[in-house]
Amino acid sequence: MILPEVDLKKYQDNLSLNIILELYNALIISSRILPSYLQTAIVNESNENLNESSKYFEILYSIHKNIKGNNKSLIHLTINEFVSSFNDMIMKLKNA
Numbered sequence: 001m002i003l004p005e006v007d008l009k010k011y012q013d014n015l016s017l018n019i020i021l022e023l024y025n026a027l028i029i030s031s032r033i034l035p036s037y038l039q040t041a042i043v044n045e046s047n048e049n050l051n052e053s054s055k056y057f058e059i060l061y062s063i064h065k066n067i068k069g070n071n072k073s074l075i076h077l078t079i080n081e082f083v084s085s086f087n088d089m090i091m092k093l094k095n096a
């Protein structure tokens with residue numbers, strides 16, 4: 001199982017609506033995959049994958065905490081989907 005690339009520096013250097021949507025779509029996928037990825041890393045005792053899980057969680061959390069409620073931007077549906085996916089991820093991690 002591989003997590004999608006989320007290189008924030010790559011996105012900072014080349015901002016456009018399409019790039020921002022691409023970033024949020026990668027964040028949505030990451031937040032949906034991360035609980036399973038983390039569980040696999042724990043079962044396999046893979047320190048490398050555990051570190052990568054931690055890195056991804058930090059990225060997801062840093063973006064999530066900066067999203068203000070009731071987003072009305074052009075891409076609000078995608079942003080709200082990320083928020084929902086992130087919240088679902090947190091619930092899965094809590095219940096694990």
